[in-house]
Amino acid sequence: MDYYFNQSIEYSDDVLTPKDILGHQVGTWHVRPDQSLSYFQSLSHLSDKVALKEIGRTHENRPLITAYISSPENLARLDEIKASRADLDDYEGPNLVWIGYSVHGNEASGANAALLVAYRLAASKETWVQELLDNTVVMIDPMLNPDGMGRFAQWVNSYKGKQLVSDANSMEHTEAWPMGRTNHYWFDLNRDWLLLQHPESQARVKHFYEWRPHIVGDFHEMGTNSTYFFQPGVPSRQNPLTSEANFDLTADIAEFHAKALDDLGAAYYSKEGFDDFYYGKGSTFPDINGGVGILFEQASSRGHLQESVNGDLSFPYAIRNQVATSFSTLKASLAMKDKLQSYQRDFFAGRADAADDDSVKGVVFTSKDKGRLQEFLRILESHQVAVRQVDKAIKVNGTAYPADSSYVVNFNQQQYGLIKAMFETRKKFEDNTFYDVSAWTLPLAFNVEFTHLDRGDLSHVSSKELQEFGQGRWFGSQDPVAVIVPWDNFNAAKGLSRVLKKGVRAKVSTKSFSLNVGNSEKMFAPGALVIQLPANSEKKTTTMGALKNAFLDAGVDVFGVDTGLALNGIDLGSPSIEPVAMPRPLLLIGGEVSPYEAGEMWHLLDTRVEVPLSMQHANHVDFTKLDRYSHLILVDGFYADLKPEEHQALTEWISEGGTLVVTRTAAEWAIRNKLATFEVDVVEEPKPQGHEFSHRDDVIAKGIIGGAIYQADLDNSHPLAYGLSNDMIAFTKAGTQVLKPAAQDFLTVATYTETPLAAGYSSKENVERIKNTPAVLAQRLERGSIIVFNDNPVFRGYWLGSARLMVNSLFFNKAF
Numbered sequence: 023m024d025y026y027f028n029q030s031i032e033y034s035d036d037v038l039t040p041k042d043i044l045g046h047q048v049g050t051w052h053v054r055p056d057q058s059l060s061y062f063q064s065l066s067h068l069s070d071k072v073a074l075k076e077i078g079r080t081h082e083n084r085p086l087i088t089a090y091i092s093s094p095e096n097l098a099r100l101d102e103i104k105a106s107r108a109d110l111d112d113y114e115g116p117n118l119v120w121i122g123y124s125v126h127g128n129e130a131s132g133a134n135a136a137l138l139v140a141y142r143l144a145a146s147k148e149t150w151v152q153e154l155l156d157n158t159v160v161m162i163d164p165m166l167n168p169d170g171m172g173r174f175a176q177w178v179n180s181y182k183g184k185q186l187v188s189d190a191n192s193m194e195h196t197e198a199w200p201m202g203r204t205n206h207y208w209f210d211l212n213r214d215w216l217l218l219q220h221p222e223s224q225a226r227v228k229h230f231y232e233w234r235p236h237i238v239g240d241f242h243e244m245g246t247n248s249t250y251f252f253q254p255g256v257p258s259r260q261n262p263l264t265s266e267a268n269f270d271l272t273a274d275i276a277e278f279h280a281k282a283l284d285d286l287g288a289a290y291y292s293k294e295g296f297d298d299f300y301y302g303k304g305s306t307f308p309d310i311n312g313g314v315g316i317l318f319e320q321a322s323s324r325g326h327l328q329e330s331v332n333g334d335l336s337f338p339y340a341i342r343n344q345v346a347t348s349f350s351t352l353k354a355s356l357a358m359k360d361k362l363q364s365y366q367r368d369f370f371a372g373r374a375d376a377a378d379d380d381s382v383k384g385v386v387f388t389s390k391d392k393g394r395l396q397e398f399l400r401i402l403e404s405h406q407v408a409v410r411q412v413d414k415a416i417k418v419n420g421t422a423y424p425a426d427s428s429y430v431v432n433f434n435q436q437q438y439g440l441i442k443a444m445f446e447t448r449k450k451f452e453d454n455t456f457y458d459v460s461a462w463t464l465p466l467a468f469n470v471e472f473t474h475l476d477r478g479d480l481s482h483v484s485s486k487e488l489q490e491f492g493q494g495r496w497f498g499s500q501d502p503v504a505v506i507v508p509w510d511n512f513n514a515a516k517g518l519s520r521v522l523k524k525g526v527r528a529k530v531s532t533k534s535f536s537l538n539v540g541n542s543e544k545m546f547a548p549g550a551l552v553i554q555l556p557a558n559s560e561k562k563t564t565t566m567g568a569l570k571n572a573f574l575d576a577g578v579d580v581f582g583v584d585t586g587l588a589l590n591g592i593d594l595g596s597p598s599i600e601p602v603a604m605p606r607p608l609l610l611i612g613g614e615v616s617p618y619e620a621g622e623m624w625h626l627l628d629t630r631v632e633v634p635l636s637m638q639h640a641n642h643v644d645f646t647k648l649d650r651y652s653h654l655i656l657v658d659g660f661y662a663d664l665k666p667e668e669h670q671a672l673t674e675w676i677s678e679g680g681t682l683v684v685t686r687t688a689a690e691w692a693i694r695n696k697l698a699t700f701e702v703d704v705v706e707e708p709k710p711q712g713h714e715f716s717h718r719d720d721v722i723a724k725g726i727i728g729g730a731i732y733q734a735d736l737d738n739s740h741p742l743a744y745g746l747s748n749d750m751i752a753f754t755k756a757g758t759q760v761l762k763p764a765a766q767d768f769l770t771v772a773t774y775t776e777t778p779l780a781a782g783y784s785s786k787e788n789v790e791r792i793k794n795t796p797a798v799l800a801q802r803l804e805r806g807s808i809i810v811f812n813d814n815p816v817f818r819g820y821w822l823g824s825a826r827l828m829v830n831s832l833f834f835n836k837a838f
Contacts, residue, residue, distance in 0.1 A: 027345075033142075054171075054172060070094040078221055121162050127170020129242050131341045138341070139345055186326050207624055215307040219820055237308075250290040250343055251291055252276055259456075263439050274361075275354040279292075296457055302462065313366065380438075381476060386416070388424065392512075394823070401464070410430050411430075411485060419473055446781070469746060496581075509547075510747065514551065516632050524568045526569070531548055532741065605833065606652040610659075656684045658688060663694070681808075689702075732755045732779060733753075741834040743826075751824060771827070772797040807836075
């Protein structure tokens, strides 16, 4: 303990040290999630300064905990303090400081530091600590990502010997794919604060809004050869929606960090490198929500000891720096209590003025797809955004917004800033260097029609309280000969998977038709599922029960019909109605495959579509043994070129009915290996322009597309586009790969528009190269097919517009 803290500190004997529970001093081994939980449970049992709450569970069912550390008097009225946060304009009470550690599970110094920070707060008899606890409720999230942390701790502890090895090439420091950075589905949870696709983020953000902390500390690690970083960061790389006052406060707090690290003789920097732009990160999300978020980055030992350009870097050293800046944060909160509370009051009091000064007064959006709308509304509601339902049809800028399927958000509300960030389509930036995405526009991600409203437009919108979607409804005959399920609800795919697993035979219509449903004619668009019911009454009852459980529970409407004879269009026995089979996909993982994009694909199939997904290592897959699979999926990554026998086997598998789906750089692999007949447009290396060295970063940034949004024209008649009513679709674009236009008709599903940049940063040169080129291509190879996505269609789990194309490639791969 002397290494981590001043030796003169006096501690209470009633509180157990971390070593008492772990059996070793912090830093000797990497703490596991269960050990961290045990220690915090012991603190809450032994100290009247600590209360512990489980706020959620991870995908692997590990507890997500928050430790509240304060004076006994404050803890006794914790519920009262939380209730008083409902009135942010007039709050007078203790400061609220939330310290979160290791959202990236293999950035472990933070999670280990959390034990020491909690111990000192609970056991120290220091006068300043007592004053801190009288004036502050400290909320510690000791492990933001327990599932990833568990994977990493298991790895490094397994390779630790009695003699510490600093060799960076040793197994302890070369963690296996997918590494512990990510959660169970290999998502980066530090990109999910805004998108809320995972239980960890959902629980955490719910807790954030209950408390609205004044300061949020977000503790990370970076490259081993670095030193220590803390914000404010680069002023020009801050989101313009974040106030200068926030930046100034962060800079004031930085002086406390500098002193703490100076006292330890630790090197650091604070005005370079990391941006503060994307509001889905833990250190940036608070800035648009009335708090001060602060990013901390410690050079990582990754294991227990690792060589670096600054000398051998030990795990205890990394932990000590995180402990030091945790306490410098707390000292700053105590010294700046009045300033922090005044800032937050002014922030929320000024929301109405900011909204009033904005020429945009609101936004209206609509979609025929209840599944995508439901998920979009869930995210908005989770962020405490007030949404109302349009109850009288309107038209804005030529776009019709029907009653009851359209929604309006008035900007004049407490969440004004976050709403602005969710719906904006910014394309111009002071600084073009981005650590993460430069755009994340939610309505584009969900492929919903939306229009910003001025004061006059908003005044013409008649609205009502939001209505729950509820279960799907059964329309028409209760004793039908067939059931029709429109494909315009994203959740229909989940229902289809469920019935196919039950052995129900389903087909998809490739042409439109109409039938009597009840007493009126109902038109069904291409993509509608057709399920013929058996004549046998017992089998019919069983099948109808399966249909109701599958589709109605998923919120999907079902239509029963008494005849297969259409009023218009094809009949239900038409050859234009193709059989649909349960997909049996195989995803290649490991090696140099992107774990993020592999995880996003896994998450889509496993949770949204409920299709079991086989996974094999890309370096070990046997292409001669694919017969049991219907689809082979390769996401962004680098794959070995095919040997002649592998090429022959894979070509034969496709020809006999298999479907190859490739995304991003895997598309280039498929083309290079002569599986797809398309071409990549290879750009020539730019000629030297005589740039000064000092401009290097700006020049490099100009050539990068790190996460902009590009729009494409969509061929709605193509089976891969079934269920999408808009004739345009948006993709998140990362990378500058360009495909050449197809040499034949009917192969192009989506083409980037003449002016494709919809939001975010992209240089004029890149826009010119990409416009009017293919975004999605699909070709037949005898009985099989090859589907090429130039972008990632399932970006970060929330991009449900283009994800529809991926879902359709699973079920409708035989329909074109």
